[in-house]
Amino acid sequence: MLIIDCHGHYTTAPAAHQKFREQQLAWMEDPTLPVPRPAQISDDAIRESIETNQLRLQQARGADLTLFSPRASAMGHHQGNEAVSLAWARACNDLIKRVVDLYPENFVGVCQLPQSPGVPIAHSVGELERCVRELGFVGCNLNPDPSGGHWNSPPLTDRHWYPFYEKMVELDVPAMVHVSASCNPNFHATGAHYINADTTAFMQFIEGDLFRDFPTLRIVIPHGGGAVPYHWGRYRGLADMLKRPPLATHLMRNVYFDTCVYHQPGIDLLARVIDLDNILFGSEMLGAVRCVDPETGQYFDDTKRYIDALSISAGDKRRIYELNARRVYPRLDALLRARGL
Amino acid sequence: MLIIDCHGHYTTAPAAHQKFREQQLAWMEDPTLPVPRPAQISDDAIRESIETNQLRLQQARGADLTLFSPRASAMGHHQGNEAVSLAWARACNDLIKRVVDLYPENFVGVCQLPQSPGVPIAHSVGELERCVRELGFVGCNLNPDPSGGHWNSPPLTDRHWYPFYEKMVELDVPAMVHVSASCNPNFHATGAHYINADTTAFMQFIEGDLFRDFPTLRIVIPHGGGAVPYHWGRYRGLADMLKRPPLATHLMRNVYFDTCVYHQPGIDLLARVIDLDNILFGSEMLGAVRCVDPETGQYFDDTKRYIDALSISAGDKRRIYELNARRVYPRLDALLRARGL
Numbered sequence: 001m002l003i004i005d006c007h008g009h010y011t012t013a014p015a016a017h018q019k020f021r022e023q024q025l026a027w028m029e030d031p032t033l034p035v036p037r038p039a040q041i042s043d044d045a046i047r048e049s050i051e052t053n054q055l056r057l058q059q060a061r062g063a064d065l066t067l068f069s070p071r072a073s074a075m076g077h078h079q080g081n082e083a084v085s086l087a088w089a090r091a092c093n094d095l096i097k098r099v100v101d102l103y104p105e106n107f108v109g110v111c112q113l114p115q116s117p118g119v120p121i122a123h124s125v126g127e128l129e130r131c132v133r134e135l136g137f138v139g140c141n142l143n144p145d146p147s148g149g150h151w152n153s154p155p156l157t158d159r160h161w162y163p164f165y166e167k168m169v170e171l172d173v174p175a176m177v178h179v180s181a182s183c184n185p186n187f188h189a190t191g192a193h194y195i196n197a198d199t200t201a202f203m204q205f206i207e208g209d210l211f212r213d214f215p216t217l218r219i220v221i222p223h224g225g226g227a228v229p230y231h232w233g234r235y236r237g238l239a240d241m242l243k244r245p246p247l248a249t250h251l252m253r254n255v256y257f258d259t260c261v262y263h264q265p266g267i268d269l270l271a272r273v274i275d276l277d278n279i280l281f282g283s284e285m286l287g288a289v290r291c292v293d294p295e296t297g298q299y300f301d302d303t304k305r306y307i308d309a310l311s312i313s314a315g316d317k318r319r320i321y322e323l324n325a326r327r328v329y330p331r332l333d334a335l336l337r338a339r340g341l
Numbered sequence: 342m343l344i345i346d347c348h349g350h351y352t353t354a355p356a357a358h359q360k361f362r363e364q365q366l367a368w369m370e371d372p373t374l375p376v377p378r379p380a381q382i383s384d385d386a387i388r389e390s391i392e393t394n395q396l397r398l399q400q401a402r403g404a405d406l407t408l409f410s411p412r413a414s415a416m417g418h419h420q421g422n423e424a425v426s427l428a429w430a431r432a433c434n435d436l437i438k439r440v441v442d443l444y445p446e447n448f449v450g451v452c453q454l455p456q457s458p459g460v461p462i463a464h465s466v467g468e469l470e471r472c473v474r475e476l477g478f479v480g481c482n483l484n485p486d487p488s489g490g491h492w493n494s495p496p497l498t499d500r501h502w503y504p505f506y507e508k509m510v511e512l513d514v515p516a517m518v519h520v521s522a523s524c525n526p527n528f529h530a531t532g533a534h535y536i537n538a539d540t541t542a543f544m545q546f547i548e549g550d551l552f553r554d555f556p557t558l559r560i561v562i563p564h565g566g567g568a569v570p571y572h573w574g575r576y577r578g579l580a581d582m583l584k585r586p587p588l589a590t591h592l593m594r595n596v597y598f599d600t601c602v603y604h605q606p607g608i609d610l611l612a613r614v615i616d617l618d619n620i621l622f623g624s625e626m627l628g629a630v631r632c633v634d635p636e637t638g639q640y641f642d643d644t645k646r647y648i649d650a651l652s653i654s655a656g657d658k659r660r661i662y663e664l665n666a667r668r669v670y671p672r673l674d675a676l677l678r679a680r681g682l
Contacts, residue, residue: 144527145527149492150491150492151490151491151492151525151527151528153527154526154527155526155527184492185495185496186485186486186492186494186495186496186541186545187492187541187544188544188545188547188548188579190575190579191544191547191548191575191576191579192537192540192541192544192545195540195568195572195575196533196537196540196541196568199533199536199537199540199568200527200528200533200537203528203529203532203533204527204529204533206529206532207529207532223572223575224571224572226568227536227537227540227567227568227571229571230565230568230570230571230602230607230610231536231564231565231602231603231607232604232606232607233602233603233604233607233630233634233641234531234532234536234564234602234603234604234629234630234641235532236604236634236636236641237603237629237630237631237632237634237641237642238529238531238532238629238630240632240635241630241631241632261571261572261574261575262572262574262575262578263573263574263575263577263614265573265610265613265614266571266572266573266574266610268610269571269606269607269609269610272606273604273606288575288578288579289574289575289578289579289582290578290582291578291581291582293574293577293578294581295577300574300575300577300578301578
C-alpha cells in the first residue's frame with residue numbers, strides 16, 4: 001500500500017523566493033524600481049529546505065508521496081495585479097517542479113494559479129496547461145475568493161468559472177478549493193478563512209448544478225471539508241429543502257474531503273459520516289499547525305496516526321491512503337503505473 | 342429536570358408582521374409613501390402561529406421552555422438604515438413579548454438588536470436595556486456582520502463593540518452570536534453564512550483578549566459552534582502557535598456552544614470534545630432545516646433525540662438541558678426560581 005498525502009505545501013521555500021515576492025510588491029508601489037526577477041536558488045538550498053522539513057517528516061511519519069503545491073497563504077491573489085500574480089505563480093510552480101525533479105519518488109506537483117480579483121478565470125488556463133503538460137503536475141489549487149476575504153467573486157457554480165472547469169476536464173485534473181491569506185481582519189487565515197471557504201464551497205455546490213454540467217469534474221475540499229461533516233445532517237436536510245437531489249448523487253461523485261483534521265475525534269467523525277471513497281489522506285504538512293498536541297505528545301498535523309487508529313479494515317485504509325487519490329488524480333495514477341507501482 | 346431550549350426563533354410570525362417589514366423597505370425606496378406602522382396583530386393570530394408550530398413541537402418533543410427570539414434571517418441589518426432597523430427590532434421584540442405573555446411557562450424572550458452597518462454598536466444599547474429591564478428578556482442576539490455577508494465591521498474583539506459588552510455585563514445577560522440573511526451570493530444563509538460566522542467568532546476570540554477585559558461576559562456560539570468542535574485540535578494548536586493561553590482558560594469560561602447539530606454523529610463529537618459545562622441544549626426550531634431525515638424517520642432539528650441518545654449520565658444530561666442555561670442566563674434562573682423551579 002502506498003501512503004499518498006494529497007495536501008502538502010512548500011511552506012519552507014528558501015528565503016530568496018519570498019524576497020522576490022517582496023520585491024514584486026515593492027515594485028507595485030514604486031514602478032521606478034527595477035523589474036524584479038525570480039530568485040536564483042541553488043539545488044542545495046532546495047535540498048536543505050526539503051530534507052530538514054517535508055521530506056524528513058514524510059519519512060518519519062511513514063508516508064510515501066506528497067502532492068506538493070506552493071505555500072497557499074503566500075499565493076496572495078489579492079495583492080498586486082494580474083501580471084504580478086502570473087509572474088509569482090510561475091516562479092512558485094517552477095520551484096515546485098525543481099523539488100519534484102530532485103525527489104521524484106517523494107513529491108508530485110500541484111500548481112498555484114495566477115488568479116487576480118476581477119480577472120476572468122480563463123486567464124488562469126494557460127498556467128494550468130503549462131504546469132500539467134510541460135511540468136507534469138497532476139492538479140491545481142483553485143481560490144474561490146481571490147480578494148482575500150471580501151468574497152466578491154461569483155460562486156464556484158457560476159458560469160464565470162466554466163472556462164477553467166472545461167480545461168480541468170480536458171486535462172483530467174482535479175482542483176483543491178484553497179483560499180490564500182486573508183486581508184479581512186475578521187478572518188484569521190488558517191483558523192477562519194480556510195475553514196469558511198471549505199464550508200462555503202460545499203454549500204455552493206449544493207445550491208448549484210455544477211456536476212450536471214461537468215459530470216467528470218473532481219473537486220477536493222481540504223481541511224476535512226470545513227464544517228461539512230460535522231453538520232452533515234444540516235446539509236442533507238438543506239439539500240432536501242432546496243429540492244436538490246440527495247448529496248450522494250448530487251455531489252459526492254465529484255467532491256472529496258481530505259483528512260486535515262487535527263485530532264482523533266474529528267477524523268473519527270469524518271470516517272463515520274462520509275463515504276470512505278470520498279476521503280483522501282492529507283496532512284497540510286508543514287502548514288497551519290506545526291506544534292505538538294500536549295494531550296497526545298504527537299504533532300497535531302501527523303494525521304496518519306488518526307487514520308491508523310480508525311476501526312476500519314486494512315482495505316478501507318488503503319482507499320483513504322492510496323486508491324482514492326489515484327482515482328481522483330488520474331495523472332498521478334498513470335505516473336505511478338509507469339513506475340510499476 | 343427542566344428541558345430548556347436556548348435557541349428558538351419566531352419564524353412563523355403572522356404575515357402582517359412581515360408585511361410591515363416589506364412596507365418599511367418600500368418606504369426606504371420611496372419616502373413619499375406613508376410612514377409604515379407595525380402591524381396590528383390579534384392575540385388569536387399569535388396563538389395560532391405558536392400553537393400549531395413551536396408550542397406544538399416543543400410539547401411533542403418534550404421540551405419545557407424555549408428562549409425565544411425574532412426570526413434571525415429576517416433581522417436584515419443590512420437593509421434600510423438605523424431608524425428602520427430600530428423600528429423593525431422594536432416591532433419584532435414587542436411581538437416576542439406578546440408570545441411570552443401568552444405562554445409565560447413556555448417561552449422566555451431574547452431580543453433582536455437594531456444594528457445597522459457603520460452605526461456604532463452603542464446605539465443598540467437602548468433596545469437591549471428596554472428589552473431586559475422593561476420586557477423581561479434574558480439575552481440578545483448579536484450580529485457580528487450587520488452588512489449581511491460583506492464582513493466590513495471590526496472583529497468582535499475590537500473596542501468598537503465594548504460599549505455593548507459593558508451593558509451586557511451590567512445587565513448580566515449573554516449574547517448569542519447570530520448573523521442574519523446574506524446578501525452575498527457566495528454565502529447561503531443557513532448553510533454557509535451562519536456556520537462561517539460561528540467559526541469566525543470563535544477564532545476572533547482566540548486571537549483577542551476579550552475575556553481578560555470582560556471576565557464575566559458570556560457568549561453563546563450557536564449551530565454547535567460552527568466548525569469548531571470538529572476542528573478542536575486545530576484550534577488548540579492555533580492557540581498555542583499564537584502564544585495564547587490554553588482554550589480552557591482563555592475562552593471556555595465565557596464561550597458556550599448550543600446543540601443545533603442535526604445528526605447523531607455531530608452531537609456525539611460535540612459531547613466528546615467540548616466540556617459538558619459549555620454545551621447548552623438548542624434546536625433552532627423552527628429554523629434552518631424543517632424536514633424529516635429519511636435515514637432516521639425523525640425531524641433533523643429534533644436535537645433532543647440526539648442528546649437523549651448520548652452515553653452520558655442523567656446528571657450530565659441535566660447540565661446540557663437545564664443547569665448550564667440557568668448559569669449562562671442568570672435572569673432566566675431568577676425567573677424560574679421565582680416560580681419555585
